[in-house]
Amino acid sequence: MQSNRKTLVIGGIAAIAAVIFVAAIAANGFNKGIEANAMTYIPKHVLGLTTGDVPPSEDQSASTCGESVDSAQAKVSFKMLTPHVLPEGYSLKAATAQPEAVQLFYFDGNVCGEGNKSLKDGVVKVIAAPLTSADRDAKDGKEYVTKKYDTYVGSGMNATVISLKNGMQAVAYPAGVGTSKTIDENNRVIMEDNYDYAASIYAVDDTNHAVYRVQAFLPLEDLVSIAGSLQ
Amino acid sequence: MDTKLSSILGVGIILGMLFLTMPTSSYAMFGGYHAFDTSLSNDPGGTPVDIRWVEGSVFTPSPTLDNNSHKDYMVYVTTPLDDFTAGSGVYLQKSNNVVSTCYLKLFYTDAAPNLNFHMVTCSPSPSGIISVKIAQPTNGVNTWQGTSGGLSSSWTGTSAGGQQALYYGAVVGSTTDNRNLYSWFANLKVKDWTTGTLYDFSASPGLFKCDFDFGYNYLPSSDNAFETGPPTITTDNCADSAGFRPAGGEW
Secondary structure, X not given: OHXXXXXXXXXXXXXXXXXXXXXXXXXXXXXXXXXXXXXXXXXXXXXOOOOOOOOOOOOOOOOOEEOOHHHHHOOOOOOOOOOOEEEOOOEEEEEEEEOOEEEEEEEOOOOOOOOOOOHHHOOEEEEEEEHHHHOOOOOOHHHHHHHHHHHHHHOOOOOEEEEOOOOOEEEEEOOXXXXXXXXXXXXXXXXXXXXXXXEEEEEEEOOOOEEEEEEEOOOHHHHHHHHHOOO | OOHHHHHHHHHHHHHHHHHHHOOOOOOXXXXXXXXXXXXXXXXXXXXXXXXXXXXXXXXXOOOXXXXXXXXXXXXXXXXXXXXXXXXXXEEEEEEOOEEEEEEEEEEEEOOOOOEXXXXXXXXXXXXXXXXXXXXXXXXXXXXXEEEEOOEEEEEEOOOOOOOOOOEEEEEEEOOOOOOOHHHOEEEEEEEEOOXXXXXXXXXXXXXXXOEEEOOEEEEEEOOOOOOOOOOOOXXXXXXXXXXXXXXXXXX
């Protein structure tokens, strides 16, 4: 009996040792080739719209458009990081480059062509630009994030400053309902109505002096996970 | 070490390995992903353009409106990182069951997405075809000037002064699914800030793109406004196949 207990304890220790051994290998980058491409998927949870916006239409077969990340990367001066955490089933569906800006679209359906889907359907946009073009006066991520936080809070928004897993400073706000005001030539407000806006997180990579915005109608914690996986 | 102990140790190690490689219910590990290259060019010569100027003609519409709602018909630009958008055109609203048609001198959203403004003149009302333009007169200065008919308004934002527009063109802002964009815009042109070239959208109508976002119906976006290859987007979803509609009439 005692012998059996002893062997069970030894077996348990061996199992734990195996766990530690393999984890140590992974932590030391023994298999960096696989790790570099590894993705983590989180449950897809698209937020519903609260104003009378266009309802999501039926899914179409996935297609791609635009250019590759490498092609877009070649057109800008900063390093384009990509997320390694996405909602289940998502992958890169489109990339576009502007002068000093790259935009990536992730989704599990069609983002271009007929029946293309947009943010309200759950598309995740990642937009990146140099810090200098986002804010010519901000010295670093901390200053950029602080100024943006002050702007949002000053506008009555529920903004949050976050330190992401990848070390980036970030400011974020959840999806919400905005107000549209119409003002006549006498400065009178003659109309007010509402619209939906998506959640956003702005993360600054101080190493590459670039700002990344992740935008989607997803829970804010999902955007934090996605932005924290930019690498 | 006896055989029994060796077996138990072996099983323990195998169980440990299996535990490490087993996906959990929430987080599953998969292989890599691949980016796609469609080899489509989205701009002339493969060089991105820097648009800070959009102009065109708007047919004054008479749309169906829900009570206490509005619709915008405007040329616009929007910048990539902030929630900034600026535009000008025609604005209609229905309030207390009365419809007003107004010059939209300037529409803007500042750096916070929870508030936007329409600067309008409703008396006199626009009619027929009016010229509209939204432009950033000085590079690097975040002042935007909108012109609708003979009326104009300008505004200086708190950020986004150095950013390039990511989307631009013509837009119908609406809370309903309305894709009759081509009915209301003509002579759309954009100016490349860097080269000063004024591009004419109507030279390539088959390349326009209809893009929904936030209930707004953008046409075209930069994604394929200057696409030189075969169009991947048809205009069916946002174009009136009969061409431009005359002003007036419910739709």
